[in-house]
Amino acid sequence: MALFETRGLTAFYGDFQALFGVDITVDAGETIAIIGANGAGKTTLMRSIAGVLINEPDAIVFDNEPIGRLSSPDILARGIAMVPEGRRLFPSLTVEENLKIGNYGRVVDGVFDLDSIYALFPVLAERRRSPATALSGGQQQMVAIGRALMSNPRLLLCDEISLGLAPVVVRDIYAAFPRIRASGAAIVIVEQDIAQALKVSSRVYCMMEGRVTLSGRSDALTRDAIHRAYFGADHELA
Numbered sequence: 001m002a003l004f005e006t007r008g009l010t011a012f013y014g015d016f017q018a019l020f021g022v023d024i025t026v027d028a029g030e031t032i033a034i035i036g037a038n039g040a041g042k043t044t045l046m047r048s049i050a051g052v053l054i055n056e057p058d059a060i061v062f063d064n065e066p067i068g069r070l071s072s073p074d075i076l077a078r079g080i081a082m083v084p085e086g087r088r089l090f091p092s093l094t095v096e097e098n099l100k101i102g103n104y105g106r107v108v109d110g111v112f113d114l115d116s117i118y119a120l121f122p123v124l125a126e127r128r129r130s131p132a133t134a135l136s137g138g139q140q141q142m143v144a145i146g147r148a149l150m151s152n153p154r155l156l157l158c159d160e161i162s163l164g165l166a167p168v169v170v171r172d173i174y175a176a177f178p179r180i181r182a183s184g185a186a187i188v189i190v191e192q193d194i195a196q197a198l199k200v201s202s203r204v205y206c207m208m209e210g211r212v213t214l215s216g217r218s219d220a221l222t223r224d225a226i227h228r229a230y231f232g233a234d235h236e237l238a
């Protein structure tokens with residue numbers, strides 16, 4: 001039995017339909033990746049799961065319970081935390097204040113607290129009293145990840161955490177993932193960097209125009225199949 005599942009998930013912005021029956025599963029402790037071009041619906045999927053967009057109750061199931069109608073505070077309280085696209089830190093608050101916001105609404109025993117997050121990202125300990133805006137993009141991303149971890153999530157959603165960051169910084173951030181996994185959390189990574197997505201995950205889903213066009217084990221998908229699922233069958237292979 002999967003820890004988490006979407007079943008025929010749809011999403012709308014007014015009259016515009018952004019998701020057309022998306023089915024994904026995540027097992028306990030598993031890391032999956034969602035890939036796809038700009039506009040494929042990846043963020044919409046994350047926002048639906050996190051309760052930012054409200055759904056049919058049965059379209060999202062967590063721990064055998066329908067959660068599609070729950071609000072984002074209720075979703076967080078159950079153990080699903082999101083690192084949102086664009087990080088969305090509170091700019092005037094310090095690093096530490098931003099981190100502390102993360103377990104407002106879910107206080108549970110777990111491996112993650114301020115100390116263990118500073119151990120995970122030591123540079124944040126040095127900058128703990130700095131306003132979030134004083135940090136580099138990579139450091140801000142670490143705060144966003146740390147903030148989500150403060151709730152000791154059972155499912156962590158990460159939306160494009162490497163976007164706009166230098167490769168060396170991306171490497172530092174992904175270096176934290178084995179330790180996040182060791183907490184027992186299941187992880188959903190949204191990535192446009194296909195190589196990175198395949199490296200960090202055991203399974204991958206590719207989306208295009210609001211649908212899952214390919215899924216499979218990350219070590220078994222061919223470059224050709226991914227290319228077709230990403231851009232469509234009639235797109236020329238480069």
Ligand SMILES: Nc1ncnc2c1ncn2[C@@H]1O[C@H](COP(=O)(O)OP(=O)(O)O)[C@@H](O)[C@H]1O
Pocket residue numbers: 013016018036037038039040041042043044045
């Ligand atoms: N707030 C919104 N209002 C209207 N349309 C939106 C909104 N957010 C996203 N969309 C549209 O929904 C589709 C999926 O977007 P999104 O989920 O952001 O894709 P991705 O994260 O894969 O780039 C796109 O066509 C996008 O233009």
Ligand SMILES: [Mg+2]
Pocket residue numbers: 042043044085160
């Ligand atoms: Mg997006």
